[in-house]
Amino acid sequence: xxxxQNAVVLRGRELEALPNDPQxxxxxxxxxxxxxxxxxxxxxxxxxxxxxxxxxxPKEAIREVRINNNPFSAENEFPGWNGIEIFxxxxxxxxxxxxxxxxxxxxxxxxxxxxxxxxxxxxxxxxGSLSGPVVRxxxxxxxxxxxxxxDANSVVNATVLDPVTLKPVTVNESFVTPDVNHYGNARFDLxxxxxxxxxxxxxxxxxxxxxQGIGGFTxxxxxxxxxxxxxxxQLTETALINEKTVNETRFQFIRNRNAQTSVSDGFALNVQDxxxxxxxxxxxSTDARDRYELQNFTSWTTGNHFLKVGARLRHxxxxxxxxxxxxxxxxxxxx
Numbered sequence: 001x002x003x004x005q006n007a008v009v010l011r012g013r014e015l016e017a018l019p020n021d022p023q024x025x026x027x028x029x030x031x032x033x034x035x036x037x038x039x040x041x042x043x044x045x046x047x048x049x050x051x052x053x054x055x056x057x058p059k060e061a062i063r064e065v066r067i068n069n070n071p072f073s074a075e076n077e078f079p080g081w082n083g084i085e086i087f088x089x090x091x092x093x094x095x096x097x098x099x100x101x102x103x104x105x106x107x108x109x110x111x112x113x114x115x116x117x118x119x120x121x122x123x124x125x126x127x128g129s130l131s132g133p134v135v136r137x138x139x140x141x142x143x144x145x146x147x148x149x150x151d152a153n154s155v156v157n158a159t160v161l162d163p164v165t166l167k168p169v170t171v172n173e174s175f176v177t178p179d180v181n182h183y184g185n186a187r188f189d190l191x192x193x194x195x196x197x198x199x200x201x202x203x204x205x206x207x208x209x210x211x212q213g214i215g216g217f218t219x220x221x222x223x224x225x226x227x228x229x230x231x232x233x234q235l236t237e238t239a240l241i242n243e244k245t246v247n248e249t250r251f252q253f254i255r256n257r258n259a260q261t262s263v264s265d266g267f268a269l270n271v272q273d274x275x276x277x278x279x280x281x282x283x284x285s286t287d288a289r290d291r292y293e294l295q296n297f298t299s300w301t302t303g304n305h306f307l308k309v310g311a312r313l314r315h316x317x318x319x320x321x322x323x324x325x326x327x328x329x330x331x332x333x334x335x
Contacts, residue, residue: 008032008067015062020102020125021148022181022205026056033067033082045076045083048234051252052077053291055203055230056086060098060129061144061185063089075310088201091140091189095132101125112155112174119153119174139190147182154215158275171275175220181207195240203232211263218276223263231255245300248310254291259284268329278330283323290317 010018019025033044044067048054066085076083106121131142153174162169183205190198209226232254239247262280269278297310 004068004071007069008065009069010065010067011063015059015065018059020059020100020127020146021150022056022058022146022183023148023207025059029056029065029067029084033084035082045078046086047083048086049088049199049201049236050248050250050295051234051293053254053293054086055205055232055254056084057088057185057203058127058144058146058183060127060146061088061142061187063087088185088187089131089142090199091133091142091187092131093133093137093140095130097128097130099126099128114157115155115172115174117174119155120151120176121153122149122151124149134188137191139188141189142187144185145183148180150179151176152179153177154211156214156216156219158217158219160219160275160277168274171219175211175214177209177211177214179207179209181205197238199234199236199238201232201234201236203230203234205230213280217274221264221266221277222268222280224280224282225261225263227257227259229255229257244302245298247298248296250293250295252291252293254289254293256287256289256291258287261285265327267327268325270329270331272331272333279327281325281327281329283326285322285324286320288319291315 018028029046030043045052046054046056048057064087066087068082069085071083072079102123102125104121104123106118109118109121111118125146125148127144127146129142129144131140133140153176155174156171158171159168160171161167184203186202188200190200192198206229207227211220211223212226214220214223232252234253235251237249239249241247260282261284262282264279265283266279268276268281270276292315294313295310297308299306299308301307
């Protein structure tokens, strides 16, 4: 079951080849997972250290990634469909640290053929890590942090009416669309005694986007801003009952916040093959989700057999407000 034909396991150099940017890393792993069950929301289910609904941690914190491993396990959300399992790095008995800085701007890029000038563009990334012992051979920790800033751009190539002469005017302009992401990830490992170990993990990430949704026929008045925050606490207690029996208890708390705000609250005005103006019709939409999860699994070996029995209890609280199309839309299709 652990060696099915289409399973993919990433370690070491294979992990190093993946993108450093958290959003690009998530997109790459989802692409490798392939098509999924439509009931799963169109994306592969992500598990981090055995917890579902996980946020993909920074690449530096990942020890191993398994894609579509043992797909028919009863622990899976949607048996038979691809899933992504991520295992994070434990603390170390020796001190380790790292720092990295990446930079890129438009001087290394060619001009977009749909605009007359080379658009401004810049990417900056800072990341670092630190791990080491708290109590030698008994307690250790690891911390990872990063900040990714991308000043990408969108090209608007539309035809509008001059408000004075009412004659068609071509708009060909590039706009900077800032995207800022930062994260923090920490893990603490404690060996309570010979029979019990405790692992605690904390993850926080925040992303902000501005001037989203524009480009092509869509004018800057249709832009919206986005902000997403994600907060996770995980605790895992492992008990070695005897040499053949192991019990695991896991607790997880997730808090997600997602907000989108329109630059303009006006109605939408769409003229096909010319321009899309007015407001974006997102209004002030928010989505707040709190999730609690408690798991308990017991596994034991007897002769040539391995058995695993467990249960999972979940609670989800969702508070969602969507003001889409509250201002209305007018569409002119021509004729």
